[in-house]
Amino acid sequence: MDKPTTIGGRNAFLRQADLCRDMGSPFLASVLEALDRQLENAPVSADMVAAWPGDAAAAALAMRFNGALHALARRGRPAALAALYHREHDDFDGAVAEALAREDAFIADWIKRPTQTNEIARAGALLSGLMSAPLEQSMPFELLELGASCGLNLNLDRYAYDLGLVAAGDPLSEVRIAPQWRGPTPRFAPVSIASARGVDLNPLDASDPGHRERLLAFTWSDQPERSRRLEAALRIAATHPPRIDQADAVTWLAQRLDEPQAVGTCRAVVHSMFLQYLSDWERQTIAVMMAGAGARATAERPLVWIGYEWTADRKEVELRLTAWPSGESIVLAKGHPYGDWLEWLDAPAVVAAVAA
Secondary structure (H helix, E strand, C coil): CCCCCCECCECHHHHHHHHHHHCCCHHHHHHHHHHHHHHHHCHHHHHHHHCCCCCCCCCCHHHHHHHHHHHHHHHCCCHHHHHHHCCCCCCHHHHHHHHHHHCHHHHHHHCCCCCCCCCHHHHHHHHHHHHCCCCCCCCCEEEEEECCCCCHHHHHHHCEEEECCEEEECCCCCCEECCEEECCCCCCCCCCEEEEEEEECCCCCCCCHHHHHHHHHCCCCCCHHHHHHHHHHHHHHHHCCCCEEECCHHHHHHHHHHCCCCCCCEEEEEEECCHHHCCHHHHHHHHHHHHHHHHCCCCCCCEEEEEEEECCCCCCEEEEEEEECCCEEEEEEEECCCCCEEEEEEEEEECCCCCC
C-alpha cells in the first residue's frame, strides 16, 4: 500500500479532498485522493511536497496540484487523464499515476507558483460590502484591491448581481453573479466606481492566452458554470483592461494611502482570499497602516476596508467591513470560499476595531 502524503503531520491531499466533496465537487475530491495514493510516481514533485516550507494549507498546495492536472487534461495529455476529465472512464488511480510519472517536471514547475483563481463570484460579497458602507452622502468609490490576480474583480461594476431580493450592477452584463442567499437582504445603495486599481506580486493579463489558460486550469472541472463565468469576465477584461501594478501589497498600499484623496470620494481597500498568503508581519503592518489612514479620514473623505477572508481558525469565511472616520468594524456575512452562497447576518457582529 502506498504511504500517505503528510505535511506537518496533516494529510494535505485528503484534507482538501474532504473540503472539495463538502463543497459539491466529488470529482475533484477523487482526483486529490488518487494524488495522495499515487504521488510517489512523481519523485521530483513528491520531494517538493516533503520539503514544503511554511503552511502548506495556507499555500493551497493541494489546489496547486489540482491546477497542474487540470492544465494537463485541458491540453489532452496524457490521453487517459484527458479522458478521465471528460468522464469517459473512472480509473482515477491509473490516469493520475500515469500523469504523475510522465509529467513530473511540468507538475513540479507548476506548483512552484501560487494559485491564481480570481474567482469573480466573490465580487458579490465585495459589492455587498460597498453597498453597506456607512456614508453620510452618496459618493463614488476609489477602489484599491490587494492580491488582484488578473484584476477581474476590479471590473465589479460591469457585472450583474442578484443579491437576495436586490438586483444591482449592469443588468445587461454577460456576467451574472447570483449567490445562493441566506438570511435578510442587504440594504441597496447604488455603487459608482470613480477609479479602480490593484496590485499583485505576479499579475495576470486577460489578453495573454497563457494567462487565461492558467486561470481556467484553476477552476474546478466539475463546476462548469464557474468556467463559463470566468470566460465571460475575461472577455470583459479584454475590452476594459484592469489596472494592476506588480508589487508587494504592503509597499503598494502604503503608497496609495499616502496619495491625496479627492473630496467627495470614498477610498475602498478590498481583498478576497488574500490574507492567507501573507506573513503575520505583513498582516499586522497592513492593519496598522489602515488604522493610521483611518485616523485621517473625514465624512468628506471616508475610508472603508472590506475583506472576504477565512477566519483565523480557517473554519469560516467572513465578509468584514471596517469604516472610518467612525472606526466601526463589523462582520456583515459569512460565505462560501468561492462565493457560491452568502449568509447575511440579521444582526451584524461587531468585532474589535483595528488598533491604531
